[in-house]
Amino acid sequence: DADVTQTPRNRITKTGKRIMLECSQTKGHDRMYWYRQDPGLGLRLIYYSFDVKDINKGEISDGYSVSRQAQAKFSLSLESAIPNQTALYFCATSEGGETQYFGPGTRLLVL
């Protein structure tokens, strides 16, 4: 969905490196989310934000941090990447907390 963009789309990194995944939205939504998707485990929530000053941990926040630079931008950082953080990462937005609109995903491989 072009309204929610993620960069990069693919990334290969090494264990111990710091990386940042970026998400931008043009939908004007207040709420933004970061998920990871693993085979057999489904989508799991990492962090969510209801506005620029509001950041909340999700189900699996350990090893991750986020920054809400503006209403339209929400970045996810892996401070020191490890192989079990290899996954497909999705950003999503929501207006009012119901329907979510997902970005195209970032495929991350940690060697």
Add this chain to the structure above:
Amino acid sequence: SQKIEQNSEALNIQEGKTATLTCNYTNYSPAYLQWYRQDPGRGPVFLLLIRENEKEKRKERLKVTFDTTLKQSLFHITASQPADSATYLCALGTFTGNQFYFGTGTSLTVIP
């Protein structure tokens, strides 16, 4: 523990038939339940939402039922087409409205 379970195996059906996907949950009290479609390499796309006080919702060829006693939702695609082939995810939304909880998805293949 909390669980959301969808059809454990991939579902294959003949074109024109009705596909029925299940979503069962335990230890949740959802305010609503959603269904999403996900194509390979893409993000999920919202299809339908049904609230805890609703029994059934329809949209074109799609129908969703929600039984809070059985803790189950059924998702039906009537007159299925090969273009309906995808993975379908259910997601629960809570009364606090803070988070969504997703099932692992069911892969549907519609055979021409």
